[in-house]
Amino acid sequence: MPISARRAAIAALTVVATAVAGCSSVRTHPDAKGSAHSGAPGPSSSSSGPGGSIPVGPGPQPAYTVQPQPSPGSCHVRHTAGKQPLPDAKCTPGATNPKVTAATLKTTICRSGYTKGIRPPVNITSREKKANAASYAYTGPLHDAEYDHLISLQLGGDPNDPRNLWVEPPSPGHRPGAGPNNPKDVVENRLKAAICSGKTDLTKAQEAIAHDWTTAEAVLGLKQ
Structure with a gap:
């Protein structure tokens, strides 16, 4: 494979990996938010x-x-x-x-x-x-x-x-x-x-x- 083509392929793989990591981060965020919410104290009784x-x-x-x-x-x-x-x-x-x-x-x-x-x-x-x-x-x-x-x-x-x-x-x-x-x-x-x-x-x-x-x-x- 020509060097230019190899570089293009590596760049494309890097973009895909970054996107996947970003999606994983977004998917776990609601769970973290939910856990924080469930552990928060309720309204005061007074x-x-x-x-x-x-x-x-x-x-x-x-x-x-x-x-x-x-x-x-x-x-x-x-x-x-x-x-x-x-x-x-x-x-x-x-x-x-x-x-x-x-x-x-x-x-x-x-x-x-x-x-x-x-x-x-x-x-x-x-x-x-x-x-x-x-x-x-x-x-x-x-x-x-x-x-x-x-x-x-x-x-x-x-x-x-x-x-x-x-x-x-x-x-x-x-x-x-x-x-x-x-x-x-x-x-x-x-x-x-x-x-x-x-x-x-x-x-x-x-x-x-x-x-x-x-x-x-x-x-x-x-x-x-």
Whole structure:
């Protein structure tokens, strides 16, 4: 075979080999993509609130069920400089009620009697409270601790999302056996009034109370 013909044949074989390799690469690509997809985590079970930091709960239910709690001893109480107890942000970040938005205030939290109609019954929360006490390693009398909504119902907190409820130990000055003494309730009442009168924003109030109820009013510019 002439040298020129031999060179042409070699060049042709090189082109064919390159094309075959390219086809093999293309054929294996979908499989690799499929494997990566199947191993990827699915969508998160929790979504973020309007501020991007507070989970959104399932909202009011026609019939509540006992919710699972964090494993025993996995949650740790924090304290403010004034010794007020705060929850573990990993266990209890708060959760909002999706039915309560800036557009629905008049028919939800700013309507008299709204929270009474969405509150879980005691036969549900009493069992959750006992389990959550173990989560926080709380060993005091349950009667003296409040099973507290971190974001209260009147501020648009979710009624029974376990991320929004915790066994809140007594505040300083508590008399043993006297039941909960929770000065947080007073702050919640004032924040609700501020929301319903337009003095503060719903989402900002929720974020402030979830972070630290003792500083919430100051953060929102409501502290006199």
